[in-house]
Amino acid sequence: MEKYKDKKLKNQVLARFIKKFLSESSWEYVQDCNTFMMMVADETLENKKQHKGNTCKNRFCPICSWKKARKEALALAIQMEYIKDTYNKDFIFLTLTTPNVKAEELHDEIREYNHAFQKLVKRKEVQSIVKGYIRKLEVTYNQDRDDYNPHFHVLIAVNKSYFTDKRYYISQSRWLELWQQVTKNPLITNVHVQKVRTNSKKEVAELAKYSAKDSDYLANEKVFDAFYKGLKGKQLIVYSGLFKESNKLFKDGELDYYKEQDPTEYIYALLYHWGKGNYVEDEKRLLTETEHKEINKDLIHEMDIEEE
Ligand SMILES: [Zn+2]
Structure with missing residues (x-):
């Protein structure tokens, strides 16, 4: 309670x-x-457990987004199981970020991010390893510096051979280079990539959580306005390839046998x-x-x- x-x-x-x-x-x-x-x-x-209650379904509502994140976490975990079982894939977890921006730049910066990401997945070497992905936009707020950091969390399904095949493997430094190229921003110093372990609760939670923490966007009214305007009309989560398929199956109840x-x-x-x-x-x-x-x-x- x-x-x-x-x-x-x-x-x-x-x-x-x-x-x-x-x-x-x-x-x-x-x-x-x-x-x-x-x-x-x-x-x-x-x-x-809660059985009934009235809901508002507003994307910023701390109650509704908390409940939604808990459902989404299970949905993701099950879809990963399904893709592993059916297609024998492994997963990598990629975090793409750029330097922080001020409130008034947030809206455009997010648009730039989307473009850059599209370019990234169309690069040949990336296209050939990605069998499906879930991309989630997240924005954090830095109170001390009063600026914002939009970033992407991306879960990517890859062949098991990806990690050992030198023709396909993309190293962390290469991911960084690619991200610098598509964003046209050589100042980016940090791209995080890791193999997802079988017990992947941490990554699942990272993806399932709402795109902004309520402790961030409710800091004060000015900050909330920036989040509201920055995220308005933006697609927060994108499913592609095998994940597009698994997401449809999940929604249709066809993966309920995993529950x-x-x-x-x-x-x-x-x-x-x-x-x-x-x-x-x-x-x-x-x-x-x-x-x-x-x-x-x-x-x-x-x-x-x-x-x-
Ligand atoms: Zn609500």
């Missing part, structure tokens, strides 16, 4: 900052997001509403027979991810 409280408090900060950008009715959805929720719990009341069944037996329903700065429990009751059947033995649809 602490987590929900924390996210709802941040949602209220967002509601203040975002008001000027939204129509009255869209704004009310944000303001009222998750004001009512139904949790279900097992006998000990230790294991709980595990939730072993918890839920027997209680807990109903809350958002009061003055905290969730207030209105009712605790046993689940009805219909609810019990509907809620139990369900598949697990999300994955825990660390947030800093």
Whole structure:
């Protein structure tokens, strides 16, 4: 419940900052997001999960984006499994960045990034190793310097032979060189690339997280405005090649056989509403027979991810 409280408090900060950008009715959805929720719990009341609640689905909402990231993390982990099993691929994780920019340059800088990335994947040596990728845009804010760092996290499916075949392998220094060329920016000093280990929770979380941390974009109203304008209309996540296929299969439920069944037996329903700065429990009751059947033995649809 602490987590929900924390996210709802941040949602209220967002509601203040975002008001000027939204129509009255869209704004009310944000303001009222998750004001009512139904949790279900097992006998000990230790294991709980949210069963129902009202949502706003705003891309900046700390509650909605937290839930979305947990779902996306599982989706990514499953798609990697599927691609590994079906196509016998391995993965590399690439982080592409450029020097920080000021608020007013953010919008254009992101557009430049997209162009540069398109050029990068069209380079012959890159094209020949990439069997599919997921590209995620992330923007961080540096409070001390009051500037912004847009960067890409890219998960790339490659042949297993990629790491040993000298004709195809791209070293870190070569990735850096390529990124400098396509951005036309020789000042870039840092490109990070690594092989993704089988237990890839860290990289999965990195990709699944929302494109901006709420602790960053809610720093103050000026910073929020910069994030809002910078990310407006931008495509944040892109699927390509094998990942495009796996993403479609996942969405159609065709990869559900990778999901595990939730072993918890839920027997209680807990109903809350958002009061003055905290969730207030209105009712605790046993689940009805219909609810019990509907809620139990369900598949697990999300994955825990660390947030800093
Ligand atoms: Zn929301």
